[in-house]
Amino acid sequence: MTDCTRRQIGGLIGGALLAVAAPHVIRGQGRAKVVVIGGGIGGATVARYLGDMKSIDVTLVEPNSTHVTCFFSNLYLAGLRSLASLTFGLETLAEGHGITIIRDSAVAIDPAGRAVELRGGTKLSYDRLVVAPGIAFKFGEIEGYDEAAAKIIPHAWIAGPQSELLRRQLESMEDGGVFVIAAPPNPFRCPPAPYERASLVAYYFKQFKPKSKILILDAKDTFSGQELFQDAWSRHYPGMIEWLPSQFTGAIKAVDVAARSVVTEGETIKAAVANIIPAQKAGLIGEKAGLTDASGWCPVDPVTFESTLQPGIHVVGDSIIGGDMPKSAFSANSQAKACAFAIAAFLTGSPQFPPHLFNSCYTFLAPDDAFTNALTFAPEGGRIKTVKMFISKVGESAEVRRRTAQHAVGWYSAFTADVFGGGS
Amino acid sequence: MKREPAAAIGSRAKDLAAEIRWLLSLLLSAILLFPESSSPADVSQGAQIAATCASCHDPTGGGQAIPPIAALDEQAIVKAMLAFRASESPSLVMHAIALSLSDDELAATARYLADRANAGRQP
Numbered sequence: 001m002t003d004c005t006r007r008q009i010g011g012l013i014g015g016a017l018l019a020v021a022a023p024h025v026i027r028g029q030g031r032a033k034v035v036v037i038g039g040g041i042g043g044a045t046v047a048r049y050l051g052d053m054k055s056i057d058v059t060l061v062e063p064n065s066t067h068v069t070c071f072f073s074n075l076y077l078a079g080l081r082s083l084a085s086l087t088f089g090l091e092t093l094a095e096g097h098g099i100t101i102i103r104d105s106a107v108a109i110d111p112a113g114r115a116v117e118l119r120g121g122t123k124l125s126y127d128r129l130v131v132a133p134g135i136a137f138k139f140g141e142i143e144g145y146d147e148a149a150a151k152i153i154p155h156a157w158i159a160g161p162q163s164e165l166l167r168r169q170l171e172s173m174e175d176g177g178v179f180v181i182a183a184p185p186n187p188f189r190c191p192p193a194p195y196e197r198a199s200l201v202a203y204y205f206k207q208f209k210p211k212s213k214i215l216i217l218d219a220k221d222t223f224s225g226q227e228l229f230q231d232a233w234s235r236h237y238p239g240m241i242e243w244l245p246s247q248f249t250g251a252i253k254a255v256d257v258a259a260r261s262v263v264t265e266g267e268t269i270k271a272a273v274a275n276i277i278p279a280q281k282a283g284l285i286g287e288k289a290g291l292t293d294a295s296g297w298c299p300v301d302p303v304t305f306e307s308t309l310q311p312g313i314h315v316v317g318d319s320i321i322g323g324d325m326p327k328s329a330f331s332a333n334s335q336a337k338a339c340a341f342a343i344a345a346f347l348t349g350s351p352q353f354p355p356h357l358f359n360s361c362y363t364f365l366a367p368d369d370a371f372t373n374a375l376t377f378a379p380e381g382g383r384i385k386t387v388k389m390f391i392s393k394v395g396e397s398a399e400v401r402r403r404t405a406q407h408a409v410g411w412y413s414a415f416t417a418d419v420f421g422g423g424s
Numbered sequence: 425m426k427r428e429p430a431a432a433i434g435s436r437a438k439d440l441a442a443e444i445r446w447l448l449s450l451l452l453s454a455i456l457l458f459p460e461s462s463s464p465a466d467v468s469q470g471a472q473i474a475a476t477c478a479s480c481h482d483p484t485g486g487g488q489a490i491p492p493i494a495a496l497d498e499q500a501i502v503k504a505m506l507a508f509r510a511s512e513s514p515s516l517v518m519h520a521i522a523l524s525l526s527d528d529e530l531a532a533t534a535r536y537l538a539d540r541a542n543a544g545r546q547p
Contacts, residue, residue, distance in 0.1 A: 049475065052465040330479065337475045341467060350467040356476055356524055360517045374520035388523055390516040403489070410489035414482040 032347035033057045035116050035126040037106045037285060039067055039090050041329040042317025043132030044419050045336035046343075051097035053340075055348050059100045059124060061116070062090060067420070070190065071329050072412055073159040077167050078200035080367055086159065092421040106131075109289040111310045128343050131291060131298075131307075132317045132332070133283025134158070135189050138296070141279050142182070143254035143263075152257050153274045157189060169273045170201060175209040177272025180262055182252045183218040187297070188280045189318050189327045191224035192363045195243075197275070199229065199365045202237040212272075214241045217252050217264060219279070221245040224326075225363060225371065231394045232365035252276070282319035289313070297321030302379035303355060304342035305335055314339050323384025325377055331359045333419060357384060362408030369398070370405035470536025473529055477537070480517065498538035505530050 032055075036047045039062030047060045068087050075081040093099045104118040109129065116124045137155065139146045145153070156166040170179065179201060183194040198214050205212040222245070223229075233241045250265025261270045281287070281296030291298040291307050298315040299308045299322045307313045308322075316339050317332035325331045338355035345352035357377040364370045371392035377384050392404065416422065465471065481493045493501070508515060509522035525533065 049465075053467065054465065333479055334476065337472075341472050341475075344467060351469070353469045353472050356473055356529075358476060358479070358521065358524075360480070360520075372516055374517040376520050376524040378524075388520050390512060390520050392516065406489035410482075411480050413488060414478070414480050414490060417483060418478045 031055070031057050032127045033059070033125065034128045034130065034343060034347070035124050036060045036130040036132065037116065038062060038132035038134060038283070038317075039064070039093075039101070040132060040134050040317065040332070041067075041069075041419055042134075042332035042336045043130065044090070044093060044421075045333045046130045046132065046314075046316060046340050047099045048093055048097050048419065048421050049337055049340035050343060051093065051099040053344055053348070053350075054098065056344065057100070058098070059102060060090070060093065061102050061104055061106055061118065061124070063103060063105045063119075065089060065103060068159040068163070069329065069412075069416065070157070070159045070193075073156070073163050074193065074197045074200045075364065075367075076159075076163055077156070077170065077197065078204040079167075080200070080203075083160075083163065088416055088420040088422070090420070097421045106285050107288075109285070109313070111289070111313060114312060127312075127347055129313045130339065130343070131286060131289065131313060131315050131319070132336070133285045133319050135280045135318050135327070136282065136284050136287075138279040138281055142252055142276060144257060145255040145276050145278060149255060149257045150276075153255060153260065153276055155277050156275060157277050157280075166273070166275055170204065173209065173212070173272045176211040177209070177213075178270070179205075179212065179214045180269060180271035180274045181214065181216045182262065182274070182276045182278075183216055183220065183223065184277045184279050185219040185251075187321070187327060188277070190361075191326050191328075192229075192361060194218075194277055195223060195225065195229045196363045196365075198241050198243075199232060199236070202233070202240050203366050205240065206237060212240070215269065215271075216241065216243040217249055217262065217269075218243065218245050219251040221247050225373075225391070227394050228363075228371050228392060229365070232369065236366050236369070280318075282315075286315065286319050291315055291319075293321075295321055302357075302382065302384045303338070304346075305339035306342070314343065322382075323377070324375075324386040325357065325384050326359055326361075326375075328359055328361055329415070329419075330361060331357075333415070334358045355379070360411075362404065362411060364405065364408065365401075368405050369401045370408050371396075371401070372404050372407070466536065466540075468532070468536060469529065470532035470534075473525065473533040474536050474540075476521065477533075493537060495541050496537065497541070498534045501534035501537055502530060505534070 034056055036043045039060055047058050050056050051058045066087050066089050072086050076083050090101050094101045104120045106116050107119050108117040114126050154162045154166040156162040198216055252262050254263040261268050282292050282298050286292050286298050293299050298320050300315050300320050305314045305316050307315050316335040318327040334357050344350045359375045362370050362372050373391040375389045376387045378387050480490055505522045508518040512519045
């Protein structure tokens, strides 16, 4: 409070008081307006933290009434969590944090007029806009794999119905079948996740379908946490998981949906169940609004997360590019907090401090065996640079790995409460 | 708060007194009517850094496996963070975070968390 001027204090107190007494009066009289497009991890976090400031009108636009977290959805695929336990309603953000939620999709953004047009016809004006559209898929890079094909051979890279489809297929698969995972090229959402998926499905197979195999056809030659995964695969699932780098196969070139087979440069592989994780890009509204560059992702200022292409529009989460932060829920949450404080500074004159950006991911190898990493980042020369990186080591004791798995469960509960506003 | 210049003329001083009375009455009403829930969130440096804590530590002070921090006093937080800064064990995450904070940032964060615990407020 020491940096506040007298007028700001009066404004804050008066604003807080009048907002409760007569919110419609305040809305008409120049309270700053922020519209957030997308109620995933990044968008929900920005909305929650701006809403808690109680001096800005926050509207969150999201077509779905609930969000299913991608993180922990591999536990669902292995039968270790219900999908309901990964599903969060947005109502707590409205009830507990003063956010107006509109169930609709943004179809157009007018940066010059500072307005968003929704599919239902509504137009929302804003002082600052936050776009958090997550990822979209580069359908067409694998011949025969498009949106229609994904309804038969799932990507399961956006959690929800796609996860359910893959789980059903794994459950109905006969013992002795081959489960093929096509792992995507960089950059993509959650770098260790294709390999965590292989690990946890192997855990399921080991109990119920022990003659089955998992084949990972990778578009890359190395992957995140590789040593830790390969060590765990030999300890827990010897002979069950085979990983083929791009240099051996040329990666997947085509999918035959009817035959449920995948085609690499040199061979055709018949799958009992297949999971094609396509190459990715920023969510579609990013491209439509001119927020993406040639990479297909959205470049941003690393301090404020304001687009470098469209002033007044901020982008957080998986759809951004421009530095070392991986595309993860933790990164999105960390970016969203920095973004919320930067927007408050722009709109209300509140103080802003250099952002502390973090990422930490828990990755399961088995239900009681997990590893973790921890990275810190700082803005440098217009980009987000890694400052420190720590990761679990191969050969840690079973007790350490079990404790990490327990921490993961505790983290999930606290993290989702932080994002969706539960528990406070 | 910024101080008024000493040369402020009489009418400004009167305006100021009236404004202060108005503010005090407003503040009193705010405290009586809305003791906590309607107060704007703190956006101090300590609060901005402490937002990071909420990504892993249960704000209600519960928490499974990850220790709660909601009720710790200022010195206990600083002491724990200095220990995390010195060693990778027992937590990679806390080691990374402790290394990223300067002594001043750590002090501001600990003060904010302790004040919030004293006030019995959630983040």
